Amino acid sequence: MRRGWLVAAGTFLVLFAGTIYLSSKLPLLDALGPGPGFFPLILALLGVVLSLVLLVQLVRQPDATVGAPDPDAGDDLVPDRSAMFRIAGIIVLLLAAFTALDPLGYRLTALVFITLLLLVLGVRNYIAIALVALALSFGVFHSFYYWLKVPLPIGAFGL
């Protein structure tokens, strides 16, 4: 946990330092008062100070317990192999779905996405997979697009 917090504090420090640089390029004050760069600069300065305080705290008190693990998020900071596979699988499938959404359209993308997602999550009942994938792709599209008038992408194959 401590190592994770050290990485987080370091990341915050870099991000806030970058924000200070970007804010300083914006007008800080003008004739009407504070300019566009004023508020972000103040916030980023505060962020840098707090990140440094957190880093110093973590370095000076290596045994300090900062932030107990979230019971819902698993006991260990690094999940086990199978959990890691599921998490990585979800992220990769989401990346692929977002890339395919415009060219392939919602229905085809959702059909493939749900099928692969359920397989990654360990479902092996192929009939259930097919039914759920059809319901969440074609069924949901019909409900949202035609009944609720929610615009969803239609791809190159008209699907």
Add this chain to the structure above:
Amino acid sequence: MVDTFHYLMAGFAAAATPTNLTFAFIGCFLGTLIGVLPGIGPAAGTAILIPLTFQLDATGAIIMLAAIYYGAMYGGTITSVLINVPGEAASVITCLDGHAMAKKGRAGAALGIAAIGSFIGGVIATVLLVVVATPLSRLALSFGPPEFFALMIVGLVLVTSLAGNSLIAGILMTVTGLLISLIGLDPVRGAPRFTFGLPELFDGLGFIPVVMGLFGVGEILATAEKPYREVIKTNLRGLIPSRDEWHRSMGAIWRGTGLGFFLGLIPGVGAIIPTFMSYILEKRLSKHPETFGTGAIEGVAGPETANNSYANGSMVPLLTLGIPSSPTIAVLMGAFIINGLTPGPLLFQERPDLVWAVIASFFIGNVLLLILNLPLVGLWAKILEIPYQYICAGTLLFCIIGAYSINQSIFDLWVMLGCGIIGYLLRKLNFPLAPLVLGLILGPQIEKSMRTSLEMSAGDFSIFVTRPLSASLLALAVVILAFAAMQYAPKEIRDPNAD
């Protein structure tokens, strides 16, 4: 008061139309479903379902989304009692005695008293909301930019100091949220900030994709680590508590109502604190505190009532001041904005028809929820048996639809995924997410009030401390921060006489 009664009756007339009744019912049903399903909280659930309201008029949309919010508060109990996993964060404490009651075969009574307590708490809190809404909104109309700035700072400081177990982490999250909110065109001068030349960023990062990412995708990733759970098979027939259980619960219900409503008025308290405070209060007042944790019905009745009373009470700062008190209320505020409405005192003057219809719908919604929760409890228990994998697939798909359909933008999906991964990592490290979300929604208003105030004073910062109300509020913020800092200070500073 006569005006208020007149408006409320008009609100009832609007809320009770078949269309709005249907929206309230759908909202209550979906809200209960969101509450029941672990791994999807009310903030993400409400955000995901915003696209359902695109074709509705503003009144119907807000009625439905508000019903989803307080419906989720009801539904979370079922999961806590039956599988010892809170359906939403505010039901954490119910796991202790609710689940213990289920193990003893009293799940029905636990769910029954929770539903009845929630109904009483929700209705009384709405009556109190009616009483305080008009005077508070009139008072808020006298606020200038410095007072609003100070009030929002108090809200942020409260969220920061009450969330999580590290004050520094809380403030870091708030600052991050505020900075993210500044991405896009500067609201006063129109200059682009942190947009890196990307036109998609000119309007800023979408609030809904960010919330869906942090709370929806982030939660799914976190629950993907431990996707299996066991549902207690128990008797759900005895929903009406016994005479003794009634006797023990009534005091807890009244106290939970008062506590929940009062804490709901304070911006930034969040839904968890009222439930914990109610539990602690009931344990202190009990003649048999040793029974708490082993199936004491007061440990279910008090927190569950406080939870729903809080949900309705927290509408007061949103509707009268335009300040959200929790991430879910922030999502509701986002829904107001999507519908072209700005919550706050002016809304009572500009759209009294909408405000009072929404308030009246709270009464109707609480009745609907009682009907949904008591006779249909078996249905909700069955839904809990749906394997996690299918819920995960459905939730992710609704996240995609929700994030995409607001602007029909693939970019928003990338934002959602990025925020999902960040949200997952922050959850793992136990960084609080609520301050980030509130910073995100309040950021533009805070900056605008600060800059307008400074323009009023020609750049003189003393404007914030020379106006009595603004000065008092800022002093209050400092006191809250100081108390919070003491709480996190090393033991030797907090209690020099110890050991």
